[in-house]
Amino acid sequence: MESLQSIENMRRVLDWLDDELRTRNAGRKKETFEQKVFELVHMAQQLVREVKGLPCDLHGSEPRALEQGRDRGKCAAADEQRDDEKLLSLLESSDDALYIRNLKTDCYEYMSPGIEHITGFSAAEMKSMKVVEVMERVHPDDRDIVRGGLERVKRGGKGVVEYRLKGKDGRYRMLCDSIHTHCNPQGEPLFRIGIVRDISERKQMEESLRRSEDRYRSLVEMSPDALFINLKNRVVYVNPAALRLFGASSSDQLVGKTPFDLIHPQYHAIIRERIAHQLAGESAPLIEEKIVRLDGAAVDVEVAAAPFMTDEGMAIQVILRDITERKRAEEALLDRRKQLEELNRTLERRVDEETRKNREKDFMLIQQSRQAEMGEMLNIIAHQWRQPLNTVGLYAQLLMESSRHGGLDGDYLDETVKNILNLLKHMSQTIDNFRNFLRPGREKKSFSIMATIAGMYALIADSFKAHGIQVVIEGDDQLAVTGYPNEYAQVVMNILNNARDALAERHTDEPRIGIRVGREGDRSVVTISDNAGGIEEELLDRIFEPYFTTRDGSSGTGLGLYMARAIIVKNMHGCLSVRNTGDGAEFRIEV
Amino acid sequence: MKELPEKLSILFVDDEDQARELTARMLRWKGLVVYSAEDGETGLRLFKHHQPDIVVTDIMMPHMDGIEMSREVRRICSKTPIIIASAHINERHMVALRGIGVSSWIHKPIELDCLVHEIATCCEDAGILPRLPVI
Structure with a gap:
């Protein structure tokens, strides 16, 4: 039973303590010694409690425990024994390790089994190590820290050292060693109690948190957008871009002002509302505002803001982007569009005008074409008609000549008129043919x-x-x-x-x-x-x-x-x- | 109104039958000796055969047109007056006809009095004596 073994060890320590103190303080009263040991045990309890975060019930239980422990064989009250075991089981089961080092012999008097969990070395292995050997396992960069820490508590008192220790597997682990040196009344150091905890994970988390903070900080610092933090209606932080935006040479010129000092009065009502919303945990949509530079000039900005919780209460992170150029471009665009619209309007009118003119021209040409076609038709009809017209004319003259020469009788007249009518019919037919053709x-x-x-x-x-x-x-x-x-x-x-x-x-x-x-x-x-x-x-x-x-x-x-x-x-x-x-x-x- | 020479003989060429016959008939009534032909070829044959005093011809005709016939007539006799009677006389025709030495032209539809006047004028110009006026 290892725990019993450990208890034995603990007893031996205490026995040793007892003897030592007894020898040294031969003239002293027993109470003083017991008081001292009690303090020691109580301190150990406190350490364990701190380590485990558990309540410890040993309070008020005594210097007697030691007495009784020493006379264990004679009388063993069940309760007292339970208290001892409680303390021991805490020590034995803890992931943390407790050691007691005899400063006279420079040897470990006690090493709790938790050390194996931390270093990979068993308690026995660890205990057998010499100080130099342990120091060799400490990361070279951290050796001074350890030496310094030990130096600080050389003449008694408490201290905490954090250092890297190479485990059995060769990997370094970050340890937090809470050390307490105990001295005799003459101020001579007797022993050192240490509680060791593996804080590699915590360190890693701290490191990553620090890196993340660094990253965020550099993001904020490098951001081309201006950023300030409003806490309790005061500007508490401004980034370099904000300095540039507001025309400030140092953050002192801005920190301490209210956001209303920075924003154009025209937008104060809106800002008040937005701040109220954000403090209630709501987000505020992106809006365009005007800020007032330190030199009094107004600048168009686009503003985004988001609330976040700090130790000191709800803060608002405000991000501002200078949109002067964009505004100018928008205005220029608007102007261009207006010009284009105007151009379009006049263009439409001009196109209409041209179209109308073209239509008129087309109409005229079509008219001309029709007239030309008609002219062509007339020409053709003229050709068709010339001969019959000539003949009709000749018949008419024939009638006259016949009459003159006295040769105009009824039959002759009938014959002539019939011929004329035939010719006229033929001519009329020509017109009908053309009409049909043209239809x-x-x-x-x-x-x-x-x-x-x-x-x-x-x-x-x-x-x-x-x-x-x-x-x-x-x-x-x-x-x-x-x-x-x-x-x-x-x-x-x-x-x-x-x-x-x-x-x-x-x-x-x-x-x-x-x-x-x-x-x-x-x-x-x-x-x-x-x-x-x-x-x-x-x-x-x-x-x-x-x-x-x-x-x-x-x-x-x-x-x-x-x-x-x-x-x-x-x-x-x-x-x-x-x-x-x-x-x-x-x-x-x-x- | 000019008088026509007595026994004046004329060659009248026109491919339109009715017009040709009517014109010929009326010219005969005026006292002329009329030889009529329906195309240039026939006209030229009649000219060679009858040696008429004067020629009146249309232009557009099958086989041989009026211009070609006039050229042939002029080759045979350089003095015989030639009168063109046509509905279509264009620049080109005129140039050709002038080259040949055509005396005159009248437009269709034919007015008989105009035709007679032209014939009489051409006769005068050619030295064919007019009939003495009847007193």
């Missing part, structure tokens, strides 16, 4: 390409004849497509008229236009080629553009081919293209 188709229908082109050409043939142009239409007369026949015919007519004008303008010898109707795959292909010399290569791409014309003055609007392409592409989903063949141009209509 836009409302509905898509299937139509024969050949018949449509031939019908259209019949209307305008005379103007080609007048220019001596040979027009040949050939190909598949069964080919039919779906679409708007009048519009299709209009496209062909436009191309034919252009060819006719080109041939006439260039005085081409043996002017000729060939129209071929055919099929390629599932599409109809009509080519219209002439021998007028072709179109300048650089203009080939542009002739379908609106308002493009090679003719100057009033003869062309530049809309004919543009509209032709629109009809073929948009209305009939086909394509209209042009190329040069060598002696002329070839238009190709695919539908």
